Amino acid sequence: MLSNGQSETNATDLAYHLHSQTNPQALSRDGACVIVKGDGPHVIDENGKRYIDAMAGLWCAALGFNNQRLGKAAAAQYQDLGFYHSFYGRTNPKAASLSRKLVELTGMKDGRTFFVTSGSEANETMVKLAWLYHASRGKPTKRKVIARDRAFHGSTIVASSMCGLEMMHREFGLPLSGFIHTLCPNNYRVRLPGESEAEFVARLAAELERLILSEGPDSIAAFIAEPVIAGGGILPPPQGYFEAVQKVLAKYDILCLDDEVVCGFGRTGNWFGRDTVGMVPDMMSLAKGITSSYFPVAAVVVSPKIVAAVESYNAGGTAFGHGFTNAAHPVGAAVASETIAIYEELDIVANARKMGPILREKLEVATKDSPIVGDVRGVGLMYGVELVEDRATGLAFSPSRTIGARLADKAYENGLVVRAMRDTIGFCPPLIIDESHVDEIVGKLSIALAETEKAIKAKSI
Numbered sequence: 001m002l003s004n005g006q007s008e009t010n011a012t013d014l015a016y017h018l019h020s021q022t023n024p025q026a027l028s029r030d031g032a033c034v035i036v037k038g039d040g041p042h043v044i045d046e047n048g049k050r051y052i053d054a055m056a057g058l059w060c061a062a063l064g065f066n067n068q069r070l071g072k073a074a075a076a077q078y079q080d081l082g083f084y085h086s087f088y089g090r091t092n093p094k095a096a097s098l099s100r101k102l103v104e105l106t107g108m109k110d111g112r113t114f115f116v117t118s119g120s121e122a123n124e125t126m127v128k129l130a131w132l133y134h135a136s137r138g139k140p141t142k143r144k145v146i147a148r149d150r151a152f153h154g155s156t157i158v159a160s161s162m163c164g165l166e167m168m169h170r171e172f173g174l175p176l177s178g179f180i181h182t183l184c185p186n187n188y189r190v191r192l193p194g195e196s197e198a199e200f201v202a203r204l205a206a207e208l209e210r211l212i213l214s215e216g217p218d219s220i221a222a223f224i225a226e227p228v229i230a231g232g233g234i235l236p237p238p239q240g241y242f243e244a245v246q247k248v249l250a251k252y253d254i255l256c257l258d259d260e261v262v263c264g265f266g267r268t269g270n271w272f273g274r275d276t277v278g279m280v281p282d283m284m285s286l287a288k289g290i291t292s293s294y295f296p297v298a299a300v301v302v303s304p305k306i307v308a309a310v311e312s313y314n315a316g317g318t319a320f321g322h323g324f325t326n327a328a329h330p331v332g333a334a335v336a337s338e339t340i341a342i343y344e345e346l347d348i349v350a351n352a353r354k355m356g357p358i359l360r361e362k363l364e365v366a367t368k369d370s371p372i373v374g375d376v377r378g379v380g381l382m383y384g385v386e387l388v389e390d391r392a393t394g395l396a397f398s399p400s401r402t403i404g405a406r407l408a409d410k411a412y413e414n415g416l417v418v419r420a421m422r423d424t425i426g427f428c429p430p431l432i433i434d435e436s437h438v439d440e441i442v443g444k445l446s447i448a449l450a451e452t453e454k455a456i457k458a459k460s461i
């Protein structure tokens with residue numbers, strides 16, 4: 001501890017570490033929270049304070065924060081081969097078997113796996129492959145990509161451009177041209193009063209078609225979507241949404257790119273979100289849950305027509321001109337294979353299906369009398385609780401009041417990690433949780449909610 005009360009880690013961090021998604025002034029005022037230990041779904045900070053992390057870190061640590069088997073799998077692989085790459089036809093046994101496992105698990109029959117090291121790289125890779133695919137069929141003008149408002153697809157330049165969030169564009173002059181957005185399938189905010197779910201879906205599909213026609217179908221390469229929007233506010237699509245959207249895409253020869261970075265590996269109560277929402281994609285991006293984020297592994301699983309395009313484009317002897325040094329890393333592949341083996345042994349998908357409805361019900365019961373909770377929604381083990389100024393009308397709080405962030409701060413003080421997405425509070429806990437963890441999450445949320453309501457009433461926030 002330094003004389004000003006700061007720990008040495010905190011002082012060093014403040015002096016040298018530029019943080020992601022953090023307000024610099026708040027960081028220098030409050031210091032960072034130094035996490036030193038994991039214990040299942042809990043983390044412990046440098047002062048010994050314990051938190052239940054109801055966000056699995058960043059929607060990723062499905063096995064919690066100290067699974068010993070993953071460390072052992074990494075250590076064993078480091079003994080044999082600590083690194084090798086996948087350029088120039090090289091591979092390693094762990095990457096080869098993982099590539100097969102991912103094709104089998106995703107059901108992408110006769111497809112292939114391309115390895116990368118982050119969700120953003122995976123999504124960028126899908127865009128490059130979509131360009132290559134259309135060019136290989138004599139349609140090189142098909143380059144634009146349609147994403148949705150409120151989408152999050154990552155932080156590299158193309159991935160940020162596909163985000164439908166102003167915070168990902170503001171400082172950087174993004175989006176790049178050619179990355180456009182259509183309506184968000186948000187049942188609570190975008191569906192009109194009196195509009196049935198079927199009418200809402202028809203309107204979303206019609207709006208997509210209108211956008212395609214106004215941009216020119218010959219200019220559009222792909223549509224990208226998460227099965228269930230995560231970072232944009234936990235938004236499961238209305239019933240029949242992807243079926244309607246995919247009819248429009250097929251009509252105009254537009255590829256469907258499935259961002260499974262959050263939804264993959266059990267999160268929605270199926271192995272992949274596509275199965276929860278009835279999506280039939282041409283490519284899928286995988287990250288986070290693939291190793292429970294114990295190693296930076298990510299992948300794109302592609303359908304046979306994409307494989308055929310890469311092959312035909314390079315039939316003259318050229319090489320596929322894309323790749324990353326640390327992709328198909330033998331240690332990462334060993335950790336991923338072990339993670340998936342643990343998911344299968346624990347039947348993690350079944351646990352998400354069992355715990356999800358329990359979490360939902362307890363959230364509903366805990367918030368049913370709150371004057372500031374407008375909506376509780378979600379699927380599998382991902383839920384959102386939207387805070388509103390007026391429960392009856394759904395009137396939103398003014399964004400400048402940052403009510404969601406204030407509730408998240410109060411939760412944090414009470415030992416609960418949640419995420420505020422505007423005024424929606426997100427819950428995406430490790431998939432290993434049991435009912436006692438659900439009770440802890442909901443109990444701590446109730447305290448934070450009551451404190452927030454009190455502060456609003458007292459006009460102190």
Ligand SMILES: Cc1ncc(COP(=O)(O)O)c(C=O)c1O
Pocket residue numbers: 058059117118119120121123152153154155226230231259261262287288
């Ligand atoms: C849906 C989705 N796609 C892509 C990404 C980007 O992944 P990464 O941070 O590994 O680049 C994220 C990150 O949170 C995400 O939520």
